[in-house]
Amino acid sequence: MKITQVEAIPFAIPYRKPLRFASGEVHVAEHVLVRVTTDDGVVGVAEAPPRPFTYGETQASIVAVIDSIFAPEVVGLDVVEREQIHARLSRTVGNPTARSALDMAIWDALGQSLGYSVTDLLGGYTDRMRVSHMLGFDEPAAMVAEAERMHDTYGITTFKVKVGRHPFTLDTAVVRALREGLGDAVELYVDGNRGWSASESARAMKEMADLGLTFAEELCPADDVLGRRWLVAQLDVPFIADESVVTPAELTREILGGSATAASIKTARTGFTTSRRVHHLAEGLGIELVMGNQIDGQLGSLCSVAFGSAFELTSRRAGELSNFLDMTDDLLAEPLEIHAGELVARSGPGLGALIDPDKLAHFRQD
Incomplete structure (x- = not known):
């Protein structure tokens, strides 16, 4: 071999x-x-x-x-x-x-x-994950319409909302429109991609306190060390570190330093070997994990669900596994399909990916 x-x-x-x-x-x-x-x-x-x-x-x-x-x-x-x-x-x-x-x-x-399948080699906890759909910047009505389409067509009930533009005139209005349009049966969480300051993040989260958000992710830069610690200390939802925790050492730094209380694993940036290290470290630290999306195609999404379904901790939460739906085509001979809000890892040897x-x-x- x-x-x-x-x-x-x-x-x-x-x-x-x-x-x-x-x-x-x-x-x-x-x-x-x-x-x-x-x-x-x-x-x-x-x-x-x-x-x-x-x-x-x-x-x-x-x-x-x-x-x-x-x-x-x-x-x-x-x-x-x-x-x-x-x-x-x-x-x-x-x-x-x-x-x-x-x-x-x-x-x-x-x-x-x-x-053996990669999922079984890694851990074999389950064979599927619930799907979270990532909503990019748009006008509130358009983002609500996209979320409704994903819910009605694919059964998706968890949505990550991209924020980080104008926190008090547009971003919070988008999240509120989504909650009002979709109701309380769906999960919503926000991802700022470091677009807000710590003070803007604190004010925006207070304005959205009645919306029942599940997480907040990378609202402000990790390099703003004191500001981010100040922000995280006052939040009542888990704060996900994403692009600030590419390595296990960075995850240790952010969690022990009080700059995050949860983390995102993206197999596109840590593969299976380092993702497994990050997973085991998170287990030891007692923090939540979500499977993130690097705007992957179907092959990348197949890798994410293969890893996420292998472990109990990563399969608890919906994984970001649906953005390949926005592509006009793909390379897989057998396309991925989302049913009832779930994506199933393939059971054949390896990843089960035929180009x-x-x-x-x-x-x-x-």
Whole structure:
């Protein structure tokens, strides 16, 4: 089961509408398909979504670092040598989604070689997760209409609302409109992507205190150390650290420093190996976890549900698993389907992801 080849294939698929949030906006999924081939003919796959405004990576940088640095480090190793692979990839700083996609493709190859699903290899707690849908910036009526469509069509009852624009004239009005339009049967939580200050966040959360929010996520920057601690100390809902906790060490710092009380795991930035470390650390610290979304395509969402359903802690809450619905197409030969508000992890060996060769040929950029 030795790795013989690593490929990084850039592709681009437009979104039906742009997803807008405080730290940027996305019109096209300019991602990278990572393929790992072993000497017994197994091919593992995963998806790297660059987010230059969050982690500094681009499509070109992901291809470059995988081709020139990561591939030479892992070719020749056995897919069971996961700690050796992790150690070699960790020598290079940054590049989180490039490293994570390679890690997950290797896990996919391992599962296929052994005849087990990745979910079962990781923990096998369940085979599905409830779905949370992420609502990007728009006018209140349009965001309510999108949420109603997701609820009526897919049975989704949890919504993450992007805020971080104008806290007292638009953001709080959007959340209020959603609560009034959807009623109390749905869960709502807000994500500021660091767009508000600590004082704006405190005032906005007080104005929304009657709306029954489940979480607040990254309302203000973690670099505003004292302001964020001051904010978190007065909130009566868990405060999720997201882009501020890319590594287990950062999670430890934010939780023990009082700057967060929960965390988001995104397999797109921590793969399966580091995500497992983050999960176990969160268990030890006694904090809640949610499975986040890196505006993943279907392959990335399949990775998220494979990990999230593997553990009891990550499967408690709805995971952000639906934003692939905003893409005009995808690479999977068998598309993902959300039913009754749930997404099911595939039970076949590995991730159960088969890439459609015609679609890949159409959308690849090289």
